[in-house]
Amino acid sequence: MADASLPTPRWETALSRPILILVLLVAGLTLVRMGVAGSALLSGDEAYYWLWSRRLQLSYFDHPGMVAWWMAASTWVFGESELAVRLPAILASALVTGLVFDTARVAFGDVRAGLWAAAWLNATVLFGAAAVTVTPDPPLLAAWTTALWAMTRLMRQGRAVWIYVLGAALGLGFASKYTMVLIAPGILAVFLLFPEGRRWWRSPHFYLAIALAVACTAPVLVWNLTNDWVSFRKQLSHSFDTPVSSPLKSLGTFVGTQLGVVTPLVLGFALWGMGWALWAGWRRGRADWFLLGASSAPVLAFFLNHSLGGLVQPHWAGPAYLGGVMAAVGGWRSWPLGEGPRGRLGESLFKAAPLLGAVLLAVVYLQMATALLPVPPKSDPLGRLGGWDRVAEAVEEQRRLHPDAFVFVQKHEMSGLLTYYLPGHPKAYLTGSAGIPRIPSYDAGDVAGLRGRDALFVTRVSPRGVEDAAKFFDRISLVGALDRSWGGRVIDRYEIWLAEGYRQGMFEEFAEDKARGVQ
Secondary structure (H helix, E strand, O other): OOOOOOOOOHHHHHHHHHHHHHHHHHHHHHHHHHHHHHHOOOOHHHHHHHHHHHOOOOEOOOOEOHHHHHHHHHHHHHOOOHHHHHHHHHHHHHHHHHHHHHHHHHHHOOHHHHHHHHHHHHOOHHHHHHOOOOOOHHHHHHHHHHHHHHHHHHHHHOOOHHHHHHHHHHHHHHOOOHHHHHHHHHHHHHHHHOHHHHHHHHOHHHHHHHHHHHHHOHHHHHHHHHOOOHHHHHHHHHHHOOOOOOHHHHHHHHHHHHHHHHOHHHHHHHHHHHHHHHHHHHHOOOHHHHHHHHOOHHHHHHHHHHHOOOOOOHHHHOOHHHHHHHHHHHHHHHOOOOOOHHHHHHHHHHHHHHHHHHHHHHHHHHHHHHOOOOOOHHHOHHHHHOOHHHHHHHHHHHHHHOOOOEEEEOOHHHHHHHHHHOOOOOOEEEOOOOOOOOOOOOOHHHHHOOOOOOEEEEEEOOHHHHHHHHOOEEEEEEEEEEEEEEOOEEEEEEEEEEEEEEOOOOOOOOHHHHHHOOO
16 A cells, blocks of 8 residues: 655656646547548648659659658558548647647746647647648648757757757758748757857757758758759749739738637737747847747748738748747746736736637637538638539549540649549649649650540639630530539539540640749
């Protein structure tokens, strides 16, 4: 029998209950996310990335290859259901949650700060959506959080092992999505500005870790080298050469979407936390606090500035909120509020922030899984998940009537969706692309064999698209049409055209793409 007089070990009293709470949080969220992910059809982007996983490469036209590698492993083990395709995102969210907990706990010496940070992050629509949709963002967020975790421990403990974990995280993050480069200035600033960072400049471990980071990026570098740097040039063009007609409107749109996907209270606290971490970290000589601000505020500032000159998607700034949320929670718990009305109001808002976010996220998950809420089609971003199985059924009916016809489309997302939802996963050719490197499901050899064949052209209603396609065939005629619906509400209309006698030229790279260096 245990001696009841013996004191409870410190580690048990400090960590056992919070870790149990964390485990229950992660397990519960994982089950919910598996249910949501398995009940919704794939989006166009997800199906496009799934195409990559069927023909693995070192990297790809749009992004590095990590998401494809993860997806290939998942579908090889679990099959090709929507849940299996999305499972890497669900598992990555669990990993990120655990790392955020431990990073905040170590940085602030406060296990409750770790719990609050994990809860806040999971209460944002931005992170919640990334946890059930498979894109390059889940592996990016996993690598970004690992880098913060390793850097925090390196600054606090000074053990060389953490600089190697940091190097691997930076390299693998770049092999996930090019956005990973935006964390580098913040990390470099810590190595330059703080004594515990500068000491590593004299260590061989610092340079070996850099070599490890570069080695982890090798797949991306080798692929681009052998493909005329097409992915790098495409991303640079996409990031800096997409002017908008109204910069202030674009900026306002970006700010508005951030309020929506991060939720207003969490966003407000995160912005405060970014500034607090930079100020308090520098003033108190806390490299780990400064890191949270330096890896978040400049990233958000970059995308704010970018929105003045080009379109910025809501999720692009997502990594900034990893450090921002941890800084907000840790900083708030370290900030003397006092007992007056201001202190009570601040504490109430602090506790309400994740609750509001959780309610909004629950609504998003409900709509994603059921489409029950009567949201106008043009205002519901989840409408992109609806009706693709019905479109595929209509196309398959025409394929049975025209068994020798190949399928082609005008959008890369549609290429992935039809390949995924049509029986047997046939190739869906993309106009203006000879396949690799843009579409990995076919190549120039496949295109060469299409001459003289009939085809089924699947397109959203667009006279211009039909006119463009007709130039490459002897005849083209409408054979089917249907409405794509979401929750009983019509989203858009698709047509199926029978194009007879392909003459060649439609799947060569467009001249304007060549002029821009985009292949």
